[in-house]
Amino acid sequence: QVLFFGFGWLFFMRKLFKDYEVRQYVVQVIFSVTFAFSCTMFELIIFEILGVLNSSSRYFHWKLNLCVILLILVFMVPFYIGYFVVSNIRLLHRQKLLFACVLWLTFMYFFWKLGDPFPILSPKHGILSIEQLISRVGVIGVTLMALLSGFGAVNCPYTYMSYFLRNVTDADILALERRLLQTMDMIVSKKKRIAVAHRTMFQRGEVHNKPTGFWGMIKSVTTSVPGSENLSLIQQEVDALEELSRQLFLETADLHATKERIEYSKTFQGKYFNFMGYFFSIYCVWKIFMATINIVFDRVGKTDPVTRGIEITVNYLGIQFDVKFWSQHISFILVGIIIVTSIRGLLITLTKFFYAISSSKSSNVIVLLLAQIMGMYFVSSVLLIRMSMPPEYRTIITEVLGELQFNFYHRWFDVIFLVSALSSILFLYLAHKQAPEKHMAL
Amino acid sequence: MAALDRVKVLVLGDSGVGKSSLVHLLCHNQVLGNPSWTVGCSVDVRIHDYKEGTPEEKTYYIELWDVGGSVGSATSVKSTRAVFYNLLNGIILVHDLTNKKSSQNLYRWTLEALNRDAAPTGVLVTNGDYDREQFADNQIPLLVIGTKLDQIPETKRNEVLTRTAFLAEDFNAEEINLDCTNPRYLAAGSSNAVKLSRFFDKVIEKRYFLRDGNQIPGFSERKRFGGGTLKSLHYD
Numbered sequence: 001q002v003l004f005f006g007f008g009w010l011f012f013m014r015k016l017f018k019d020y021e022v023r024q025y026v027v028q029v030i031f032s033v034t035f036a037f038s039c040t041m042f043e044l045i046i047f048e049i050l051g052v053l054n055s056s057s058r059y060f061h062w063k064l065n066l067c068v069i070l071l072i073l074v075f076m077v078p079f080y081i082g083y084f085v086v087s088n089i090r091l092l093h094r095q096k097l098l099f100a101c102v103l104w105l106t107f108m109y110f111f112w113k114l115g116d117p118f119p120i121l122s123p124k125h126g127i128l129s130i131e132q133l134i135s136r137v138g139v140i141g142v143t144l145m146a147l148l149s150g151f152g153a154v155n156c157p158y159t160y161m162s163y164f165l166r167n168v169t170d171a172d173i174l175a176l177e178r179r180l181l182q183t184m185d186m187i188v189s190k191k192k193r194i195a196v197a198h199r200t201m202f203q204r205g206e207v208h209n210k211p212t213g214f215w216g217m218i219k220s221v222t223t224s225v226p227g228s229e230n231l232s233l234i235q236q237e238v239d240a241l242e243e244l245s246r247q248l249f250l251e252t253a254d255l256h257a258t259k260e261r262i263e264y265s266k267t268f269q270g271k272y273f274n275f276m277g278y279f280f281s282i283y284c285v286w287k288i289f290m291a292t293i294n295i296v297f298d299r300v301g302k303t304d305p306v307t308r309g310i311e312i313t314v315n316y317l318g319i320q321f322d323v324k325f326w327s328q329h330i331s332f333i334l335v336g337i338i339i340v341t342s343i344r345g346l347l348i349t350l351t352k353f354f355y356a357i358s359s360s361k362s363s364n365v366i367v368l369l370l371a372q373i374m375g376m377y378f379v380s381s382v383l384l385i386r387m388s389m390p391p392e393y394r395t396i397i398t399e400v401l402g403e404l405q406f407n408f409y410h411r412w413f414d415v416i417f418l419v420s421a422l423s424s425i426l427f428l429y430l431a432h433k434q435a436p437e438k439h440m441a442l
Numbered sequence: 443m444a445a446l447d448r449v450k451v452l453v454l455g456d457s458g459v460g461k462s463s464l465v466h467l468l469c470h471n472q473v474l475g476n477p478s479w480t481v482g483c484s485v486d487v488r489i490h491d492y493k494e495g496t497p498e499e500k501t502y503y504i505e506l507w508d509v510g511g512s513v514g515s516a517t518s519v520k521s522t523r524a525v526f527y528n529l530l531n532g533i534i535l536v537h538d539l540t541n542k543k544s545s546q547n548l549y550r551w552t553l554e555a556l557n558r559d560a561a562p563t564g565v566l567v568t569n570g571d572y573d574r575e576q577f578a579d580n581q582i583p584l585l586v587i588g589t590k591l592d593q594i595p596e597t598k599r600n601e602v603l604t605r606t607a608f609l610a611e612d613f614n615a616e617e618i619n620l621d622c623t624n625p626r627y628l629a630a631g632s633s634n635a636v637k638l639s640r641f642f643d644k645v646i647e648k649r650y651f652l653r654d655g656n657q658i659p660g661f662s663e664r665k666r667f668g669g670g671t672l673k674s675l676h677y678d
Contacts (some may be wrong), residue, residue: 177525184485184526188505191487195469195503199489242484249483249522256518 173255180248187241190234197231448503449649450529451642454551455536456544460589464536465508468638483509483526490642502646506534520554527555532583532645537609539588539602539619545609548586552613556582583648584615585641591619616641 453461462484467473469486488504509526533555537545588606603619610617618634 177522180525181528184483184507188485188487191485192503195487195489245483252525253519253522256521260518 170259173252173259176248176252176255180245180252183241183245183248187238187245190238190241194231194234194238447500447650448505449531449642449645450505450507451532451534451645452527452530452555453506453508453534453536454548454555456538456541456547456551459536459538459541459544461508461536464534464587464589465506468506483507483523490639490646492643492646502642504642504645523554530555530582531649532585532641534585534587534641535613535615536587536589537606538590539606540590540593542605545588545606548609548613552584581648583641583644584613585638586610586613586615586617588617588619 453465455461463473465484465486469488484507486506486508488506490502490504492498492500492502507526507530509523533552535548535551537548586606586609594602606617606619616637618637620634
């Protein structure tokens with residue numbers, strides 16, 4: 001446990017906060033704690049399969065872990081988010097705590113409302129039981145997971161496969177850079193004219209403020225300073241040119257990135273990744289296909305893919321091996337791989353996301369949001385992993401998590417996954433179409 | 443008047459330290475109303491009187507090129523940025539007084555800008571280790587500016603100022619600490635304004651006046667001579 005905590009701490013310090021100082025240590029602590037507990041959950045799953053600890057002690061650990069995580073996710077993190085958001089808005093500085101509580105209450109309210117349209121409530125349990133909380137957290141988490149994985153499933157083959165890479169030559173880049181510099185030069189020369197005009201006006205003692213007030217407006221109608229009209233025209237041209245320069249800059253950066261990727265794909269590592277890209281794309285397509293089938297035929301997988309795969313091989317290929325023995329090991333390996341890749345993928349995505357939108361003010365809030373997302377992601381992935389494991393291991397999870405409608409979750413996941421995959425395909429297709437056209441117009 | 447001579451000064455620093463506000467303040471003597479994130483590079487022009495008040499007074503354009511982005515950007519963004527580092531005559535390094543890491547990143551910024559200038563093949567040296575020797579023979583004048591002075595409480599000001607003084611010494615540069623939302627800091631006659639004007643004078647001197655004091659004539663020859671002057675100073 002301590003190991004994971006330390007790891008979470010390290011990760012936080014190194015990656016996320018490379019450029020900013022950490023003000024509040026509370027944020028750091030919370031993030032690391034969330035990370036640590038999420039990892040212990042996975043650890044427990046692995047122990048499940050390996051059968052390391054005693055069954056009852058495992059059960060106890062599960063319960064404990066779940067309680068703590070839920071506590072953090074539902075109570076502390078939103079509270080701190082509210083607190084930091086409020087402290088960013090300078091107006092409400094006085095009654096920080098009060099407003100934070102108000103925000104937190106609204107959050108709890110929405111959280112509750114979320115549970116209504118879904119078939120989750122069962123009359124047997126009380127209001128504040130663990131099952132209720134888990135169910136709601138699970139819903140949000142599953143939605144999130146499905147969105148992310150849908151997008152990732154489509155994005156992954158797109159970025160990895162060099163089939164999609166457009167051909168960029170050095171001459172293209174140079175031409176674009178030249179255009180960029182020319183634009184900058186034009187901006188500079190125009191600004192020089194404006195500056196010179198301002199200076200001469202200033203030296204002549206004229207007041208070149210924009211005329212304000214009623215009398216000023218009338219004055220400006222009758223006597224128009226000859227220089228100022230030209231100036232505003234030039235200023236408009238400058239604005240347009242600046243916009244153009246920004247576009248050119250972004251395009252150049254894009255071209256550089258593409259060229260780099262082309263070079264990278266020629267190296268050995270690049271080829272390896274390329275191959276993996278093909279493999280992944282097949283996997284992603286298969287997943288999308290399966291999701292469609294699941295929805296269309298309204299079927300929920302009872303047996304996990306590993307056992308089924310082994311059964312198929314046994315039946316079709318006539319190879320005799322001990323189903324139970326192999327299934328255990330293979331499922332363990334698969335689950336391990338899934339866990340590791342999903343953690344890694346999540347951390348990388350979060351880092352990129354964090355860099356893209358962070359600033360000094362809101363960094364605290366963003367970190368907390370990320371911690372929340374991460375926690376929900378992990379909880380829901382535990383739910384979904386159940387599907388990939390053979391039935392003898394499912395029992396303990398079913399036991400611990402109480403009576404949740406697992407089938408519902410799987411359906412919901414498939415639906416959202418499909419939706420997000422389709423929309424991201426559409427999006428990428430549009431983006432891909434647009435870029436070569438822009439390129440041709442140069 | 444449009445045929446004034448020009449020098450190019452880069453304004454470098456991390457995201458969000460206040461480069462755009464600073465440039466706007468320097469060029470328009472007004473505070474920037476709505477600062478937003480700079481994409482790419484934005485240029486502004488300041489008219490400066492070299493050796494003001496002496497019979498050798500001459501007016502120059504100073505182009506302030508404000509380059510956006512962070513020092514840890516992807517290599518593609520870095521190579522795109524490198525386009526702007528051509529033919530530069532001076533560098534203003536901007537850091538945030540409330541954020542220590544932005545001052546530490548200044549070393550990497552200088553390396554990025556200077557290495558691009560020294561290597562005509564455009565190969566970027568990517569180890570960001572600080573090496574004082576690399577700065578020892580640097581001929582491009584540097585100026586260190588710390589922003590957001592108003593956000594530091596009075597009690598901490600001394601230690602922050604001593605730290606930045608060390609920083610400026612490392613770069614062998616002058617330093618100015620100010621607040622970009624208050625034009626009072628650069629009011630004419632204040633010590634900050636004097637330092638600024640001295641810095642610009644130094645930049646103009648290094649650019650147009652060789653060591654033996656000859657002025658380089660001609661406008662069209664300047665582009666060739668610009669790179670040549672710097673190189674000859676390196677090999678001396």
